Structures are given as structure tokens and as C-alpha cells.
Amino acid sequence: xxxxxxxxxxxxxxxxxxxxxxxxxxxxxxxxxxxxxxxxxxxxxxxxxxxxxxxxxxxxxxxxxxxxxxxxxxxxxxxxxxxxxxxx
Numbered sequence: 068x069x070x071x072x073x074x075x076x077x078x079x080x081x082x083x084x085x086x087x088x089x090x091x092x093x094x095x096x097x098x099x100x101x102x103x104x105x106x107x108x109x110x111x112x113x114x115x116x117x118x119x120x121x122x123x124x125x126x127x128x129x130x131x132x133x134x135x136x137x138x139x140x141x142x143x144x145x146x147x148x149x150x151x152x153x154x155x
């Protein structure tokens with residue numbers, strides 16, 4: 068037999084009404100959890116050591132070739148492709 072509490076200011080049907088949705092019943096706990104995870108995530112991101120991201124040095128070759136005002140197609144055939152073939 069359920070215990071019935073009588074309260075003069077609140078109607079009986081509102082006292083026993085319970086939300087059907089789990090998220091609605093636990094909304095404060097969920098918001099607290101999300102905010103806590105966000106604060107911890109920001110703290111961890113800012114305190115992450117730099118050594119986690121090592122410095123990389125990939126070998127690069129920069130070749131500058133100037134042949135005046137030559138059309139792009141002609142420059143590709145006469146200059147760019149021969150340089151790329153010699154590089155390989």
C-alpha cells in the first residue's frame with residue numbers, strides 16, 4: 068500500500084506525477100556531468116606536454132626557375148618535367 072502524503076496547496080495528481088523521460092528526471096545531474104567533463108577536458112588540453120607533438124623535419128627541396136614570359140604548357144614540357152625526371 069503506497070504512502071499518501073496530503074498537502075493542502077498542491078493537488079494530489081501533481082504530487083504523484085513523475086516524468087516518463089529519464090533525461091527529464093536527471094537533467095541537473097546530466098548538466099553537471101557535461102560541465103565537469105568540459106572543464107576537465109579544457110584543463111587537460113592546456114596542460115598537455117609539448118613532447119606529445121614531436122617536431123618533424125621532412126626533407127624539402129626548393130628549386131626556383133625563371134624563364135621569363137613563357138606559356139605555362141611550354142614551361143611544363145621544357146623545364147619542369149626534365150627537372151622532375153632528374154630529381155627522381
